[in-house]
Amino acid sequence: MPELSEAITAIREGAKEKDRFTYLTILQYNVTTPEVLPTVNEVLENDPQLTQEIGWDLVQILLRIPGAETCLETVARLGNPREVMIKVMEALEQLNDESEDQGAALAQAGEEEETPKDVAARFITLLGMLAILHRRIKTKYPSRFLGSSLVKVYEAYQPTPEMTASVINLVRSLSGRKRPPLPSRKSSINVLDPDQHGDASKNAPDPEAEQEDPTEEMMQSKLLQAFVTCILQRYINNNEMQWSARLLEKYHPEKNLPGRKTMTQKYTEDDTLQERDAVVGQFVAILRDLGVDDCSPSFVKGIYERASGFDPLANFEDFSSADEIHLSPGGAVSLIAYWIFSAEVFEANHPSPEMHLFPEHKTLLERFLGSDAQNEIVENPGIADALLTVGLGLKHMNLVSATEETNVMAYHHSLTLVSVFHPNLHVRNAATTYAGLVLHSDPDDHNRQEILEDLLENCMFATLKAVAVTWLKEELLAANKEGAPSNAFTGPEVLDRLQYFIFPDMQEVKGMDHDELAEFWAQNNIFLAQVANFGYFLFSSALLKAAVPSGMGAAVEQRFVDPLVSGAEKLQQGTPELGEGEKMELAILVDRLRSIPL
Structure with a gap:
């Protein structure tokens, strides 16, 4: 490993080399510690032509060095945007592909295995680069670049507070919205609006700029809608929201145990739990800015038509119009659940659901549970909780049936599956209580008898x-x-x-x-x-x-x-x-x- 002074000299002097491959070799050998990064950034800023020619090769060199964010930002601003984006997406893919075997290989090679904190830091840096690169690329069909990068971001995303805040920043930047961030009550995660930070005047122009197709604005908006609902689904499946349990406390306070803290009190007093509510609120606000702000019958129908095995980001290369892009069904259900929950618990102003327990909610439940209810509930506990929340809200609003066909037994059966298989005790209890409410409120006493007989037998x-x-x-x-x-x-x-x-x-x-x-x-x-x-x-x-x-x-x-x-x-x-x-x-x-x- 070269001495620091020697490395700095080599980095400065090597930039005069006409052969860029030679200079890249010099950088690979000398850029190994954070101490040389100011010199590297100085070279890159002072020679934009050099940065445009070699910037994409620097992504992998710089990414694993602590403190390289400023250098990588310069690469994103001055490098060839299309080439740099390819390398950023490759880095995101590697982030997703890293496994225990690769960690063992690193250890064998004498390198330290990365910690989750290291991975999160790289993810955040790469998303910051994407925010810059997407603004720089001027092409006829920017949705093709956007679709590719969103898929890579989603695949690499883990629902931690840091990564989630970074995704929120990215979407705000890509959507071009100027809305200030929602206040996060006692939150330790500072989610800033990227439109209020940074200096776009430092960005080099796109050397291959084209006029954008008029249909692209809607394509990009629909891609972002689909992406955000995918992220929302993953977030609530990995961060217990317990909406149904808290909503039940609101509707039936007589069932709360005296002297014991309610779930609502726990979420009010615990900063981490409050953070979860705030993060979901920010996702919901972003979706509203992107045009997802009603719960019409067609919106609901679109969910249960694709409720099983649908990946909204698959085959994005084949999308020829915005109409072919759809929301994540699980994310859309979570959105409706939050609208209902926050309107009741936080007195927020959200769209009212234009749906009923029968047939819409029953259909949603059945499509979600599919042929392997236990696996679906265990693998998607947040969606199960969201579906239960929607049912509780609809029943409380007396939105029971839009037709004569109710089939309470089949609906009750779906609820009891949630009460048996859900991994969270509070959600199981909420499902059990709700199933009891549905049973007792069925006006047909013979139906009630048949349901009980079926269960007991x-x-x-x-x-x-x-x-x-x-x-x-x-x-x-x-x-x-x-x-x-x-x-x-x-x-x-x-x-x-x-x-x-x-x-x-x-x-x-x-x-x-x-x-x-x-x-x-x-x-x-x-x-x-x-x-x-x-x-x-x-x-x-x-x-x-x-x-x-x-x-x-x-x-x-x-x-x-x-x-x-x-x-x-x-x-x-x-x-x-x-x-x-x-x-x-x-x-x-x-x-x-x-x-x-x-």
């Missing part, structure tokens, strides 16, 4: 079956209270029909060994505990006395209570590896079963 998830028992209890109470109109839940017929699903035959439990009993308990304890509590309430309640079929108590005792008590006691006594919590749960179950007044 066919559902394989103990948690959901336990919830179904709770819903049944609520239906029985509502139907049998004084003055309530008679319906399917008033008399003993519903329990006569459902009792074998609620209190199934447990005789086989008596023959299980300890391992089998332990596995049975692990799979069914939530459901069994709920049924035991339901049984105690059912047979103790004077209000529900008329809803209990004759002879049901004795039958439940024989087929359900006695064999289950026997199995639970056997598990308690012969399984020393049980934890204290499990032992306590078993003891509570036995006590509750024995106390049922059958």
Whole structure:
């Protein structure tokens, strides 16, 4: 490695070389530390012709050196814009392609593996260069350059605060909007408007300038719309917004636990969580500036027509008109969810959705869940939360049905899948609560009975079956209270029909060994505990006395209570590896079963 003074001399003197390839070799050898960067930038600024000829070759040389942002900005301003853009896109692609294998290869070569912070810094630098380059390129079809670079940015983007702020800066710059940035409450991420910073007069003109085609403005606007919705989708899938849980707190404060902080309070008090709200708000403001500012029926239809497996940035080279460019379905759903959520929680002024639970929201849910609901929900938790938020908002606004066809059972089934598979507990709880609201508000009592029967008979998830028992209890109470109109839940017929699903035959439990009993308990304890509590309430309640079929108590005792008590006691006594919590749960179950007044 050359001495600093020798390196600086070589960089200055080498610029006089007529052979540019020779000078590039000199730079590769001498530009290895941040200390030489001021000299490099001085040379590049003083010799624009040199920068235009070799600028694109300097991108890779400079990018890995800390503090090279000023030099790279000069390259972007004075280098050949088309050539430099190619190198910037190559660098973004390498950023995306870096893997553990490549990190290991770097280590073997004696180079340090890059940290996420290093990668983010390079990403931010490259996006700053793109903002300059796109303004410089004057061509007939700038959308072709824009489409290529947006795809590379999206592929390299990771939803960190720093990278997200950089993307917001880039879009603001490319859209040419002068809107000041939204204030970020207590935010540590300073997202500035690039139109208010920098000096475009330093940019060299495009040596291959052409007159822009008149249709290009709309093409570029639609590309930016598609890009922003793609970024929004990735951001909310990786940064929990928990809109549905917070909206439920707003609509049903009576369900909030006394003495415990609500989700809304947590987001108000936590700077990181506040930042997330602010970032999404900035995306929404950008989309509004780009013309996405209504929730018309055609807008909604465009979402569910492409809700599954659609990539809006694929095949951008083949776009011949703006009409062929569409939004990311997941990003568009997130946009509607934020409009609803922020209008309710922040009292913001946003478009009202021109849609209903039936058929639009039901269709959106079904298209999103597809044939592999579990995978879709786990892979896209933010979109699932957004869909749930939209449903809550529509129901609260009484936008239930635009037609006679409702099919509540199918809709309810989709909601319960979210309540089972979503990775976030608060969103699962919101889905469960909302599913209960949908069930109880169905005006057809026979539909409600069929939904509960289907869950209790066919559902394989103990948690959901336990919830179904709770819903049944609520239906029985509502139907049998004084003055309530008679319906399917008033008399003993519903329990006569459902009792074998609620209190199934447990005789086989008596023959299980300890391992089998332990596995049975692990799979069914939530459901069994709920049924035991339901049984105690059912047979103790004077209000529900008329809803209990004759002879049901004795039958439940024989087929359900006695064999289950026997199995639970056997598990308690012969399984020393049980934890204290499990032992306590078993003891509570036995006590509750024995106390049922059958």
